[in-house]
Amino acid sequence: MIDSSKKYQKNKPENMPHVGNFINYYIVNQKLSKAQLARDLDVGNSTLNQYFKNESIQLAILWKISKLLNHNFVAQLAEYLYLPYKTKQEQKLEAHIALLEKRIEVLEIELNVYKKIHEK
Known part of the structure; x- marks a missing residue:
C-alpha cells in the first residue's frame, strides 16, 4: 500500500505552532469579519475555514x-523557533545604544574631571 501522507506531516518539528489557530484566534479576539477576510482573499468561506483547521x-x-x-x-510564529534573530531595525538600535553608552562614558570622565577641578 502506498503511503499518501505528506512527509512534513509525518516528521512534524517539535513545538511547531498550529498556524490556522493563530490566525483564527487573532480574528476572533479582534472581532474581525471572517466573511470580509474571505472576500478580500477572493476565497470562499469554507476555504477560509479550512485555513483555520490547517x-x-x-x-x-x-x-x-x-x-x-x-x-x-x-x-509572531517565528518567535516559536527559539532561534536568535535580529531585524535590521534592532541591529540599528543596538548600534545606536552602543554609541550612546560610549558617549556616556566620555561624559562621566569629563564630569569627574570637573568635580576634581571644582574641589581644588
Missing part, C-alpha cells in the same frame, strides 16, 4: 492574510 499554511497565503489584517503572523 496546522501549516503556504507562506503566500499567510503573507496575504498578514497584509490584509495588518498583523505580522510571520514574525
Whole structure:
C-alpha cells in the first residue's frame, strides 16, 4: 500500500505552532469579519475555514492574510523557533545604544574631571 501522507506531516518539528489557530484566534479576539477576510482573499468561506483547521499554511497565503489584517503572523510564529534573530531595525538600535553608552562614558570622565577641578 502506498503511503499518501505528506512527509512534513509525518516528521512534524517539535513545538511547531498550529498556524490556522493563530490566525483564527487573532480574528476572533479582534472581532474581525471572517466573511470580509474571505472576500478580500477572493476565497470562499469554507476555504477560509479550512485555513483555520490547517496546522501549516503556504507562506503566500499567510503573507496575504498578514497584509490584509495588518498583523505580522510571520514574525509572531517565528518567535516559536527559539532561534536568535535580529531585524535590521534592532541591529540599528543596538548600534545606536552602543554609541550612546560610549558617549556616556566620555561624559562621566569629563564630569569627574570637573568635580576634581571644582574641589581644588
